Amino acid sequence: MKKSVVIVYYSFSTQTAKLVHRLRKGFRQSGFQVETLKIVPCKKLSFPLHSVPKTILMMLTTFLRKRVKIRPVDKALIKSSDLVVLAGPTWSYNPSGPILDFLDRYSHLLKDKYVLPVISCRKYWRTHFNYLRKKIDSAGGRCMNPLVFTHKVKEPWSTIGTFMTIAGISPRSFRFMRKHYPRYGHNHAQLEEMEKKAKELANSIKRKSEPT
Ligand SMILES: Cc1cc2nc3c(=O)[nH]c(=O)nc-3n(C[C@H](O)[C@H](O)[C@H](O)COP(=O)(O)O)c2cc1C
Numbered sequence: 001m002k003k004s005v006v007i008v009y010y011s012f013s014t015q016t017a018k019l020v021h022r023l024r025k026g027f028r029q030s031g032f033q034v035e036t037l038k039i040v041p042c043k044k045l046s047f048p049l050h051s052v053p054k055t056i057l058m059m060l061t062t063f064l065r066k067r068v069k070i071r072p073v074d075k076a077l078i079k080s081s082d083l084v085v086l087a088g089p090t091w092s093y094n095p096s097g098p099i100l101d102f103l104d105r106y107s108h109l110l111k112d113k114y115v116l117p118v119i120s121c122r123k124y125w126r127t128h129f130n131y132l133r134k135k136i137d138s139a140g141g142r143c144m145n146p147l148v149f150t151h152k153v154k155e156p157w158s159t160i161g162t163f164m165t166i167a168g169i170s171p172r173s174f175r176f177m178r179k180h181y182p183r184y185g186h187n188h189a190q191l192e193e194m195e196k197k198a199k200e201l202a203n204s205i206k207r208k209s210e211p212t
Contacts, residue, residue: 002033003205006077009087009118010039010070010098013047013166015185016087016120019149022191023085023118026198030206035077039088039098042069048168055167059092067104068097078109083116083205084141090121090128103135110141116201117146120186122162125150147197149190157181 005027011017020036027034045068049055078084088099095103115136119125125148136143151158157180161171165184171177 002031003083003202004033004035004081005083005085006035006037006081007085007087008037008039008073008078008102009085010089010096010102011087011120012045012089012096013185015149016089016118018186018191019118019120019194020085020087022194023087023147023198026195027202030199030202032202035081037073037077039073039102040071041098042071048166050168052167052169055163058166062094062097063092065094065100066097067101070098070101070105073102073106075106075109078106078113081113083114084110085116085118086132086136087118088120090119090125093124093127095128095131103132107135107139107141110136110139113141114144115141116144119146119148121148122151122158123155147194149186149194151185152187152190153181153183 007020007024009016009020011020024034024036049058086099086102088096091097094100117129117132117136119128121128125146129146129148132146133143151162153161157177161177161181161184164171164177171181171184
């Protein structure tokens with residue numbers, strides 16, 4: 001029987017989605033059966049926000065861990081899988097609003113499951129991970145070491161560039177940013193790294209017959 005993984009993910013600005021694509025490829029190439037479960041907010045959240053005040057408001061409300069209500073998920077997919085990947089961005093040091101709502105409503109499904117957190121962020125992921133771990137532990141799940149991917153840009157350019165991108169202002173249209181800000185999000189090498197890590201993890205699971 002093939003081992004099965006379900007990748008539960010939310011992505012606002014496509015960065016987690018790109019990582020998930022490579023993760024899925026890596027697991028599939030290693031002989032795993034992979035299902036993806038995309039978390040969809042009930043009310044559409046459009047990226048970019050095209051507004052500076054809306055961006056500031058989002059940063060503030062997410063700091064307070066405001067939940068974003070999500071559409072119902074396929075519980076059977078989670079129940080039947082050997083490994084659950086929980087992937088999403090950091091929002092103001094916390095898991096994103098849709099992932100918070102997922103955990104509030106569905107964390108009981110993680111009981112006795114190995115859960116692999118995947119985090120996409122600019123830089124600050126520890127509070128996010130600690131929150132996930134607490135929720136997974138208290139649901140009776142087995143939280144694995146997270147796979148964390150940060151944006152490879154120095155500060156303060158990373159913060160400025162991320163803010164501008166979310167607000168819908170192209171950082172590279174400003175000469176001072178072009179010099180310091182190559183892109184928003186993860187680079188090609190990081191996506192390759194994700195695929196490699198997925199294969200390593202899949203092979204280690206097959207060898208030991210359980211995740212570590
Ligand atoms: C509202 C908001 C708040 C954010 N806060 C943080 C943060 O506190 N720390 C951080 O490292 N990145 C932060 N980010 C950046 C995202 O985590 C990062 O851009 C991530 O790669 C986005 O992933 P996604 O495209 O899958 O949504 C924030 C992004 C948004 C939209």
